[in-house]
Amino acid sequence: MFKRIRPLLRGSTYAGALFAYCGALASLPLLPFAALPAMAWPSVSLGVQIALTVLVWSVLIGVIGLARTTRRVLVACARRMLGVPLPDPVGERRPADRLRTSLWLLAHVALGWAGAQLSILLFGAALLLPGGWAGAEAGVSVHGWSLRAESGWQSWVAALCCALLAAALCPAVTCALRWLAPRLLGPSSAERLALAAERERALAERNRLAHELHDSIGHTLTAATIQAAVAGEVICADPVAARAALRSIEESTRAALEDLDYVLGMLREEKAGTAPARTLADLPELLDRLRHAGAVVEPGLSGDHAQVQGTLSRAAYRILQEGLTNALRHGAGGPIRVTVTAAPDSLELGVVNRTRTGSETRTGSGTGTGTGRVPDAFPTSGHGLPGLRERVRLLHGDIEAGPDGPEHWRLAVRLPVRLPA
Template identity: 40%
Template sequence: MPHIRRLLSPLTAVATYTRWVHLVLGGVVFMPYLMATAVLASLILAGGGGPGAGSPDSALAVGLVPALLLIAATAWLPGVRTMSTHLVRALVTGALAAEEVAEARTRRSRMRTALWLVLHLSAGFAVCLATMLGLTQSAVLAATAVVPDPAGLMEGSLYPLGGSPPAPAERIAASFAGAALLLAVIYTVAGLGALMSRLAPVLLGPSAAERLAAAQQRVETLAERNRLARELHDSIGHALSVVTLQAGTAARVIDTDPAFTRSALEAIAEQARTATAELDHVLGLLRDEGPTTAPQRDLAHLERLIEATRAIGAEVSADIEGDPAAVPGVVSRETYRICQEGLTNVLRHAGPVPVALRLRVGSGGLTVEIANPAPAAAVAARVGGRGLRGMRERLRLLGGTLDAGAEDGHWRLRAAISWKDAQ
């Protein structure tokens, strides 16, 4: 039973008939090439004279090879490979489903596209002929059983049972022959469609070099997206955390401490301006507009960050040793972001609590430590957050390390970066 089902599956499979349409379309496209070269061949043959010169059959035979060469040359036109790939995806079920559509850029890719066009269009032309002749002939044979006088119907057709009026047995046999011819056409087209489905990924799919280039492009795109996500998270996230805390505190003391409320509103306005500049910078990167005017904050801005955090109400004790100006630019910028994210996490999860920030700058590296009292609920909320993942990604790119976790009732974050060996 499974064998019979497998044998009959081409008759009922949708793929058989969509691939049939795909092949017929190839035959339709083949006709203008063939007709143009055949007309040119007939003019040349007619001018040469001789028996059979200029006949349609000889013109078609002579024009076939130039037509195939023109079809192959079409592969060098822009967009041909992309269009062929989309057509295969739409009609040749299962082929190129997971492949990326890319225009041919190398000579080898264009050669593969040319071979595909020649196979598709020539096979499509053969299928068009088989469809017209096979379906017509099968219909004539099937109608023999019911037409009273099939002589006119059989005229010009390939009737296998002779030219005399058919006997009843011959009528029945002709009907079976028509059904067999129809099945032969369907199975032939199904087999040819399956073959084209196997050839499509080989000839239209990306080569190994193209796959490698696409994978490299995806890696670079993903890395850039992650970098922009970190920038947005650290800069905009910090500003929003400050705005939230300042606004909440100002709302509670607006009647009892107008001076603090005014100071909080000024801090909110400053953070909003900073966030707008940071957002403009990131959007400029997304739009590939080149360098923007937004400043790249580094350790030179650390004191301002500490003062802004203190203005919210957090008691920040800063201990800085060494010369932050001696830190390489990229390390300085990433270290500033780590300090910013560390202080933001304190404000977000623990509120305006005492914070100790220690920065040690040496001749070939630096360490940063941020510690604050942290209840169990705040510790649980901070484990596995996006901020920690972003800091680890920053440090991994620089060859640094990050340790973060609860220790003696405090949350401690330690980061270490060395650049001496990298120079």
Template identity: 40%
Template sequence: MTEALRFLFGGRARRRWIHLILGGALAVPYTLVGSVIVGPFTGVDNVFGSLPLQLGSFALGLPIAAVTSLFPLTRPLEVGAARALCGVEADLLAHGPARTRAERGRTAGWFTLHLGLGGIVSGMSLALPPFAVALIVLPLLSWLRGTPHGVPEFLDHPWAQALSAVAGLAMLPALAACAAGCGTLLARWAPALLGPTPEDRLAAAETRAADLAVRNRLARELHDSVGHALSAVTLQASAARRVLDTDPEFVREALAAIEDTTRRTVGELDAVLGVLRDGDGPGTAPAPTLAADLDGLLRRTRAGGQRVTASVGTDPAALPPLVSREAYRIVQEGLSNALKHSGEPVGLRISTADGHLEITVENPLGARPAPRPGGGHGLRGIADRVRLLGGTSHAGASDGTWCLRVRLPLKGSA
């Protein structure tokens, strides 16, 4: 019972009723235009004095409404009304004016349906309530008998009086049920007539995927560049603080490494933020590569007190630019993990074999600190980079040693 009352008189039903009333109001000028055609055709001066002629004018005005719905603002206005009053979710409705012939046709169908159902419900809302009240109170007005507009004689029978009151009472919920049903029908058809086409949904999905790819790329670049730099600076400052009074030369080297790291990170941050721009500006720093920046990366890592042995069995300058750039980030993240979580020394091997670039970072397992909130994205970032290049990666502990192995294909990488 509660559900039925909510369906007939709840807040959503009332808003949908208002939506239908607005449709009926929009149908009035089209009905007037229809009456201008029906009047001369039938030879009747007052078309609105006849219910059939009124309905004919209304029916003739609906095709005219369908034609005018081709105006570009029709669909945005109807979408806004359907979202606010019909309770249709925004994701199910299209945005902007109709552009294709199919979209304009569906908009015309929706506009005609809205005005048609709205005109019927509006007419019933104006006529039925006073008529129902009249049926309810009419048997009680016995003093009207014998007057020109008196009570019909058949209402003198008690059964007729009772049925008149019952009919009047039944008309009001029937009107509410009709309005609720028409509102539900419009809400159900709104996604089909005002919603995006499959092509629009595919384009929106591709746009979301592209945006997500950009966000993931930004997250990887920020994590690998800025995150590594902050970890390195922290360890370099900590090592310098410990030997401040006993090894001034090491402190000077550590401070120089901190200065170099921060200066370089500002340039890398500018390069990362260039992804957000329409194009890289003339002052944007280039992304670091294995060929140009591996020596500096090793020098800054060692300045923090970390012992790193590197074996490079290939010429980094001969690598494809994309592989060189991504390989630098992978080596950077591997060394950063060793700095933060593991013992020393760290062994780095870079070589080529069977058309692949092989990167191996090994170090003894040390006392691992408690993971920080939101951390643990480094290995995931490496896996994403490797997957995009079509390579393979493996990271894990074995016999007290943590090992990161990566294979990147060289062929087909520009």
């Protein structure tokens, strides 16, 4: 029983009814214009004039729904007053969407007028039926239709029923509008496709930012940890080398903070500054930071790197950064070979490092026996390699990552310079 009367106790129920009644009142300024054709045709009967006025009035209300901004305003109002989760309209308004907006306006006004008139009638009956205290006869008559009750308790019961019916009209009108709102103001098939495309773009952007953050911060933390260890070892024997390592830590962490500020600004949907656009031109600086960390880097650069620009150059930098980070983190300390070959139709990237073998291996995720031992430079989990594969796939390239002989790990990536149409 309580569940049935619960809507009568909610403020949102009366907010929805007020929304309907306000829609009815908002249509009143159109009534004088709707009455002009009937006034110009005085020879017809009163009933025809009323029907003509209502018809013209409905047409004028429907025409307002065809305006471009009407749907957006109505969606915002329905979302606020009715509590219906309607998305903002997207894309170009189609004739079918404008027609649905006009139908919503007509239904909104019709429900508002019907609910308001019935509420006034029922509340009036609730006040007048107990005629004894009002000094009037216990009854109500409207256009020949009469409602009367005997004096005494019958009139009070009838009045209570009318009051309850008037109160029940509010949730009825609100429920009707809430049922109509998704069907007439909700997204059409074209809008759903546009919303899905927008969500896909947002998700792709967030994934790209996650990759950027992983590559930048992961590399910086790995390099800074090793550089700090080197500085601690040589701070007494070679203060110059220690200071160089500390300067490298400062430079790399400052660059990582710029990346972090940019990514956090994008995730908070703030107006972020200029995105850190590190490209292949910044590769020498990246290799210098590795050398300050104690790594031996053997670069092999060939071809015209100037032809690699834009997204491809930025992606190539991030791929090499991730590959070098893995080599620095998991490698056995030998030389790291880095190759960048720019051809007219492709860009080839490679990172080869020595892996830990024998006593340097670690136990994998198996049982700890001989078959469960995996070289530490062979990453088997985490976000590094999956992120690289996803980045290369989006650029329509090819990637190979795995053992290169018994003692080396090799990362090879080939990216097309001109993406397929």
